[in-house]
Amino acid sequence: MAAGAAIEGQIDAAAPIPRLLTNAVERVREGLGTQTSAIGLIFLITITWTAFGIAGSGFLGSYNLYSIGQLAARDAVLGMAQAMLIVVARMNLAVGSIGAVCTSMLGYLLVSAGVPLWLAFLLVAAVGVLAALLMGAVELMTGLSSFIVTLAFLSAYAGGALLFTGGQQYQINSSLITRLGNGTLFSSAICPLVAVAVVCGVVCWLLYNRNSLGWKMLAVGANERAARASGVNVSRVVLAAYALSGLLCAVATVMNASYELNVNAGFGSDWLLPSFIAAVLGGVALTGGEISVTGILLAALFFDSLQSGLTIINVPSYWIELPEGLVLLVAVLLDRARRARRRTMRPRSLAGTPAPEPDPVAAQ
Amino acid sequence: MNRVLRTQWAPLLAATIIAGVVLSFSTKQFGSSFNVYTILQTASVYAVIGLSQMMVLAVADMSLAVGGIASLVTIATGNLYQVQHWPIGAAIAGSLALGLVCGLLNGVIIAMTKLSGFIVTLATGTAFTGIAYGITSSIPYSNIASVLTTLGQGRAAFFSYLVLPAIAMTLAVGAGFRWLPIGRSLLAVGGNRDAAVLSGLSQKRAIVTAHAVSGLLAAIAAVLYIGVLQSATPATGSDWLIISFAVPIIGGTALVGGEAPASGCFVAAIVLSAINDALIVLNVNTEAVQMAEGLLIFAAVIAGKLGQNVRTGTRRSRRPSTGPGRLGQIAQDSATPGLGMP
Numbered sequence: 001m002a003a004g005a006a007i008e009g010q011i012d013a014a015a016p017i018p019r020l021l022t023n024a025v026e027r028v029r030e031g032l033g034t035q036t037s038a039i040g041l042i043f044l045i046t047i048t049w050t051a052f053g054i055a056g057s058g059f060l061g062s063y064n065l066y067s068i069g070q071l072a073a074r075d076a077v078l079g080m081a082q083a084m085l086i087v088v089a090r091m092n093l094a095v096g097s098i099g100a101v102c103t104s105m106l107g108y109l110l111v112s113a114g115v116p117l118w119l120a121f122l123l124v125a126a127v128g129v130l131a132a133l134l135m136g137a138v139e140l141m142t143g144l145s146s147f148i149v150t151l152a153f154l155s156a157y158a159g160g161a162l163l164f165t166g167g168q169q170y171q172i173n174s175s176l177i178t179r180l181g182n183g184t185l186f187s188s189a190i191c192p193l194v195a196v197a198v199v200c201g202v203v204c205w206l207l208y209n210r211n212s213l214g215w216k217m218l219a220v221g222a223n224e225r226a227a228r229a230s231g232v233n234v235s236r237v238v239l240a241a242y243a244l245s246g247l248l249c250a251v252a253t254v255m256n257a258s259y260e261l262n263v264n265a266g267f268g269s270d271w272l273l274p275s276f277i278a279a280v281l282g283g284v285a286l287t288g289g290e291i292s293v294t295g296i297l298l299a300a301l302f303f304d305s306l307q308s309g310l311t312i313i314n315v316p317s318y319w320i321e322l323p324e325g326l327v328l329l330v331a332v333l334l335d336r337a338r339r340a341r342r343r344t345m346r347p348r349s350l351a352g353t354p355a356p357e358p359d360p361v362a363a364q
Numbered sequence: 365m366n367r368v369l370r371t372q373w374a375p376l377l378a379a380t381i382i383a384g385v386v387l388s389f390s391t392k393q394f395g396s397s398f399n400v401y402t403i404l405q406t407a408s409v410y411a412v413i414g415l416s417q418m419m420v421l422a423v424a425d426m427s428l429a430v431g432g433i434a435s436l437v438t439i440a441t442g443n444l445y446q447v448q449h450w451p452i453g454a455a456i457a458g459s460l461a462l463g464l465v466c467g468l469l470n471g472v473i474i475a476m477t478k479l480s481g482f483i484v485t486l487a488t489g490t491a492f493t494g495i496a497y498g499i500t501s502s503i504p505y506s507n508i509a510s511v512l513t514t515l516g517q518g519r520a521a522f523f524s525y526l527v528l529p530a531i532a533m534t535l536a537v538g539a540g541f542r543w544l545p546i547g548r549s550l551l552a553v554g555g556n557r558d559a560a561v562l563s564g565l566s567q568k569r570a571i572v573t574a575h576a577v578s579g580l581l582a583a584i585a586a587v588l589y590i591g592v593l594q595s596a597t598p599a600t601g602s603d604w605l606i607i608s609f610a611v612p613i614i615g616g617t618a619l620v621g622g623e624a625p626a627s628g629c630f631v632a633a634i635v636l637s638a639i640n641d642a643l644i645v646l647n648v649n650t651e652a653v654q655m656a657e658g659l660l661i662f663a664a665v666i667a668g669k670l671g672q673n674v675r676t677g678t679r680r681s682r683r684p685s686t687g688p689g690r691l692g693q694i695a696q697d698s699a700t701p702g703l704g705m706p
Contacts, residue, residue: 151658318501
């Protein structure tokens with residue numbers, strides 16, 4: 001290291017002006033680096049909307065935009081539910097099963113038990129949080145990986161929800177819920193659910209940018225041992241992450257129920273993939289310690305625009321599953337490439353002085 | 365004998381056999397030769413699915429694409445036989461090769477990008493299933509070759525013919541890990557990546573090999589299942605995710621890699637299949653069966669952890685401790701991690 005610093009000094013002294021220039025360029029590029037996922041996604045959404053707007057009739061019509069917003073809002077909240085645990089270097093395979101449990105609870109409380117709406121919301125949120133907390137507690141007590149714990153609970157919760165309802169359908173008749181999922185906001189192209197997703201996004205942004213709990217979550221995800229050594233109560237932070245993930249699953253459940261209206265315990269079985277696509281495409285690092293709430297919102301919008309566009313240009317419904325897999329694969333590979341590029345830049349910013357290697361041109 | 369008793373699945377197997385005997389006395393149906401045949405038939409497919417996952421768990425990776433590969437292979441077999449009119453042998457060979465290629469693709473992507481197998485196989489598995497649904501327009505192929513029917517449905521009293529290929533696969537995988545250099549190198553890489561790489565083994569090669577063989581085994585499971593189901597549908601594999609993890613984990617495969625007890629897979633497959641069957645015979649809801657699977661994974665993993673601690677504890681103290689002393693041993697072991705490990 002000492003030798004490297006000496007060489008650095010020599011080069012700095014020998015060619016200060018070009019070095020300063022490349023340094024400045026690097027600074028700008030690095031600043032963009034954290035935002036590339038958002039900028040890239042806006043670009044992708046523009047392309048998608050333009051292409052489908054030309055190719056498919058009615059894609060940019062208010063009816064279609066409304067339904068894209070409806071779906072994207074739910075997927076964005078699912079992405080945030082998944083991101084809560086990805087940030088602390090864990091994962092939640094049971095998002096859909098917690099959704100199934102919450103859906104059953106919501107249906108039972110509103111239809112069979114006739115509980116007032118506010119109380120039903122409160123209880124459903126509590127059930128979501130408790131279901132997730134239980135997984136967190138089991139993970140911490142047994143020291144198993146979150147993958148295996150949430151996989152086991154995926155099966156247990158889905159089975160439990162079906163057992164509880166006996167496969168019953170619940171027809172939700174609440175004017176507030178109906179207006180939430182099928183009403184309009186400002187214009188006929190915007191579903192009120194979009195506002196719900198944005199509010200969730202703002203709360204998440206505040207959590208990670210303005211709240212010590214959020215910072216601790218990022219610290220635990222980036223390096224659990226270092227976080228523990230610097231006095232973070234890792235268990236409490238992990239439990240909080242699980243609880244928030246469960247709460248967002250409950251929110252997603254209510255959103256889903258508000259436009260489906262006729263619900264059963266089978267809901268949620270296909271939520272795993274959208275939750276990962278929104279999070280990973282949005283730029284949440286799978287290794288933990290990084291979050292981009294804007295990215296998640298945009299990724300959900302892009303994903304559901306693509307799905308809707310494919311339907312509009314008459315791609316048969318049985319071909320729809322293939323692009324889902326491909327989008328996730330491409331997202332993961334792009335994310336990997338971006339990180340690899342950024343890693344080659346990092347020494348500069350950490351050292352404060354420009355390092356002689358790697359060459360910024362070669363690093364691209 | 366001692367070695368058998370020490371394995372993680374021994375208590376589970378013993379409990380299952382006892383429960384099975386009790387059940388067969390209390391309900392006539394459970395012990396009937398047809399019911400035992402059904403248990404073995406399901407268990408054989410479960411065993412091969414479990415082996416497929418065990419291959420990747422051995423290198424400390426995982427595959428969520430087992431079901432996706434199975435879906436695509438099922439469609440390929442049906443299509444080649446029914447639409448392209450290939451002889452059944454060629455159709456099966458072609459589909460197995462396809463499974464191998466799918467696994468190879470997963471392995472290459474994971475080895476090249478160094479991403480976790482989880483996210484890559486989540487994506488490719490969905491894509492494989494998507495292709496299968498797209499090609500068939502979700503209409504199953506119903507013309508099934510008599511060979512597959514005989515294999516899947518044939519039986520001699522309670523003995524399902526499917527047990528034969530399942531045992532063959534178990535032995536082959538077990539032998540591969542024990543005697544083949546590549547098998548040993550997979551375990552070495554899975555057990556300690558850095559140490560294996562430092563001693564000259566290729567991590568990339570191990571990961572690619574594990575995923576390729578996993579794809580082949582998923583394909584074999586899919587072909588066997590066509591005969592059981594009497595239909596080649598793209599829906600095959602959609603519910604294999606939990607099974608694929610439950611079987612190897614209950615069979616004693618460590619999630620951290622470096623272990624591949626093939627025989628454990630086979631036993632765990634029988635245990636799982638018997639439990640499912642018992643719950644159905646006892647008229648418990650099918651939903652409860654799903655719950656039971658999740659809880660069983662836990663029971664197995666936690667029992668495995670405790671068992672490991674107890675085993676290492678007895679080895680040190682040279683006497684089997686029971687009662688409160690045993691609990692103390694566990695507490696002591698978990699308090700001093702690393703000491704208990706061999």
